[in-house]
Amino acid sequence: MAHDHTKCGDVFALLSEYLDVELPPEACEQIREHVEGCAPCVEFAESLKRTVELCKEYEPETMPKPVSAAAKAELMAAWRKTSGRV
Amino acid sequence: MLKAEEAELARRLLGGDEAAFEPFMEHFRRKIFHHTILMCGNREDAEEVAQEAMLKVFGKLDQLHDPEQVRPWVFRIARNECLMKRRKSVFAPQRELSLEEFRPAREEGENGPRIEIADWTDVPGDALLREELRSQIGQAIGELPETYRAVVLMRDVEELTTEETARVLEISTDLVKQRLHRGRLALRKSLDEYLRIAGRG
Numbered sequence: 226m227a228h229d230h231t232k233c234g235d236v237f238a239l240l241s242e243y244l245d246v247e248l249p250p251e252a253c254e255q256i257r258e259h260v261e262g263c264a265p266c267v268e269f270a271e272s273l274k275r276t277v278e279l280c281k282e283y284e285p286e287t288m289p290k291p292v293s294a295a296a297k298a299e300l301m302a303a304w305r306k307t308s309g310r311v
Numbered sequence: 312m313l314k315a316e317e318a319e320l321a322r323r324l325l326g327g328d329e330a331a332f333e334p335f336m337e338h339f340r341r342k343i344f345h346h347t348i349l350m351c352g353n354r355e356d357a358e359e360v361a362q363e364a365m366l367k368v369f370g371k372l373d374q375l376h377d378p379e380q381v382r383p384w385v386f387r388i389a390r391n392e393c394l395m396k397r398r399k400s401v402f403a404p405q406r407e408l409s410l411e412e413f414r415p416a417r418e419e420g421e422n423g424p425r426i427e428i429a430d431w432t433d434v435p436g437d438a439l440l441r442e443e444l445r446s447q448i449g450q451a452i453g454e455l456p457e458t459y460r461a462v463v464l465m466r467d468v469e470e471l472t473t474e475e476t477a478r479v480l481e482i483s484t485d486l487v488k489q490r491l492h493r494g495r496l497a498l499r500k501s502l503d504e505y506l507r508i509a510g511r512g
């Protein structure tokens with residue numbers, strides 16, 4: 226295998242921007258070319274991608290207490306005032 | 312709720328539609344509460360911040376010029392309330408994360424180098440494992456240094472764009488990207504350790 230593993234460090238440093246498609250096209254292409262032939266980079270990229278997915282699915286267990294009638298009335302009054310419907 | 316649905320509720324509220332009040336209020340109150348719990352770690356503070364922030368949201372709603380931007384707009388208000396409430400040292404102390412500390416160990420194998428990380432192949436398909444990891448990630452987010460936690464919450468939990476996050480947190484987009492990457496790497500490492508301890512690695 227004549228694959229250049231010195232590039233793995235560049236991939237590691239830019240991986241989030243690569244996954245978020247926020248790299249300039251040229252840099253993006255260079256990383257894609259490397260990753261396609263590099264098993265450790267594929268494996269690492271996959272684990273980072275899964276981590277981001279889990280963040281997006283994250284729902285905290287604790288819920289706020291139901292809003293009190295007084296708190297709700299206060300919010301409603303604030304809205305009425307700005308929408309000029311006093 | 313999708314950003315588009317939030318924008319629709321905001322548009323209706325701006326148009327004076329009273330039926331939009333309750334769903335809008337409940338939705339963002341919950342969002343701010345969850346965000347504040349992860350930033351301050353304290354339930355009472357989170358209840359108060361949610362109410363104070365929602366008062367400001369409704370009190371300034373006429374200043375929301377683009378309903379499509381309602382989520383970042385609300386979070387900007389919520390963040391300021393949260394900062395005022397913040398108590399120090401609730402969570403991990405502030406420190407800078409370096410890339411080096413998250414680089415996986417490498418070893419030379421017969422077929423080229425390999426990295427020493429857990430086996431993540433079951434993560435997409437195994438519902439129970441995902442459930443475990445989701446609760447694990449909540450804890451891991453709480454353990455991130457605050458500046459990294461704020462960026463991860465905006466980008467990956469609230470799914471704001473890099474530019475929106477930069478505006479909400481009043482930092483540059485480059486800093487958003489840098490902190491996001493390091494924050495994600497820290498979360499990845501924490502889940503990786505969990506997978507290994509759980510004997511899945």
Ligand SMILES: [Zn+2]
Nearest residue numbers: 232233263266
């Ligand atoms: Zn590589």
